[in-house]
Amino acid sequence: MEPLEKLRLLGPATCYEPAEEVEGEGPVRQLPSDLARCIHHAVMPGGRRIALLKTLLSSACERDCLYCAFRAGRDFRRATFSPDELARLFLQLHQRGIAEGIFLSSAILGGGPQTQDRLIATAEILRSRYGFRGYIHLKIMPGAERAQVEAAMALADRVSVNLEAPNGRRLAQLAPHKTFEQDLLQRLRWIHEIRRQMEGRRRPSATTQFVVGAAGESDLELLATTGFLYRELGLARAYFSSFRPQPDTPLEGLPPAPPAREHRLYQASFLLRDYGFEVEDLPFGPDGNLPLEMDPKLAWARRHLAEAPVEVNRASREMLLRVPGIGPKGVERLLRARRQARLRDLSQLRRLGIAADRAAPFILLDGRRPARQLSLWAL
Ligand code: SF4
Numbered sequence: 001m002e003p004l005e006k007l008r009l010l011g012p013a014t015c016y017e018p019a020e021e022v023e024g025e026g027p028v029r030q031l032p033s034d035l036a037r038c039i040h041h042a043v044m045p046g047g048r049r050i051a052l053l054k055t056l057l058s059s060a061c062e063r064d065c066l067y068c069a070f071r072a073g074r075d076f077r078r079a080t081f082s083p084d085e086l087a088r089l090f091l092q093l094h095q096r097g098i099a100e101g102i103f104l105s106s107a108i109l110g111g112g113p114q115t116q117d118r119l120i121a122t123a124e125i126l127r128s129r130y131g132f133r134g135y136i137h138l139k140i141m142p143g144a145e146r147a148q149v150e151a152a153m154a155l156a157d158r159v160s161v162n163l164e165a166p167n168g169r170r171l172a173q174l175a176p177h178k179t180f181e182q183d184l185l186q187r188l189r190w191i192h193e194i195r196r197q198m199e200g201r202r203r204p205s206a207t208t209q210f211v212v213g214a215a216g217e218s219d220l221e222l223l224a225t226t227g228f229l230y231r232e233l234g235l236a237r238a239y240f241s242s243f244r245p246q247p248d249t250p251l252e253g254l255p256p257a258p259p260a261r262e263h264r265l266y267q268a269s270f271l272l273r274d275y276g277f278e279v280e281d282l283p284f285g286p287d288g289n290l291p292l293e294m295d296p297k298l299a300w301a302r303r304h305l306a307e308a309p310v311e312v313n314r315a316s317r318e319m320l321l322r323v324p325g326i327g328p329k330g331v332e333r334l335l336r337a338r339r340q341a342r343l344r345d346l347s348q349l350r351r352l353g354i355a356a357d358r359a360a361p362f363i364l365l366d367g368r369r370p371a372r373q374l375s376l377w378a379l
Pocket of ligand 1: 061063064065068069070071072106107175
């Protein structure tokens, strides 16, 4: 099979692995539609935007995870790149200005360590033989060895481990042959340790991914693990991928997870990472799930701030971050502005880039509730 033909099969197969791509944007540039499905607008860890090639090295998996489209024995057209072949193809796309960076994952073929070797070899060829200095995101395979994790981290800008489930009990319902602690979580612990040893050098960031809605897990389980990963292992980001049943898999009869659930999980995970929330602060229902119909920050504020509004001229940074409409950048601007002058009306907040109408029901401005609050509260 020609390399481009392989890419047409293996690029779109990464749709199950969300990464740095920006959802909902048009094609990066005019490309044949099948190739366009492999190249994504992506935001880099520092905020820069690039065109990112996302592809698997192979879809010929020897494992049989119960939910997965690539599981062994499923009848579809599979493909495998050699490291040389993929590195050469990427270089051509890069030289033509089509792709500026690469996200590289793989199904497991010949065991986790052997698969990891091929991923590392691809990145090694790009860096050493072709002198590529751009963005590389490498997946760490279940069962990869510590020396391989170190090698991957020396080459990549970002590495990631797919935890898939929030704990061992749930993972057993998705991937009975993987162990949560030994095969997966241990790799994230190593990444954290290695990052600390790389102090002062360029350090790759680390992410993970959960499948949502396939193992009966609650949002509380997912977010408790996410909070632990942010707090203890310095994770840069958790991705949530809604379960979509695949024909001819043991879980084909399960309903798909509602996209709104994925959205609420992202919102809640950002509250844990960037807003100082603890898992206990999140507004879980009795079933351990977040309300689908409301932003979790708004739900928290309605419970806690409606009767005890925050005085924006005096409140701490931590308390201001609890107010809907005030984010990490807005709060810094607000803190600077209030050192210069008292904040007395919503238009001042708007000029600071704050979503003042969202904040209005939960704040005081110089001791008074903002004028628009009552009508907004009634909506
Ligand atoms: S190891 Fe990965 S690619 Fe293979 S069946 Fe499991 S989830 Fe799918």
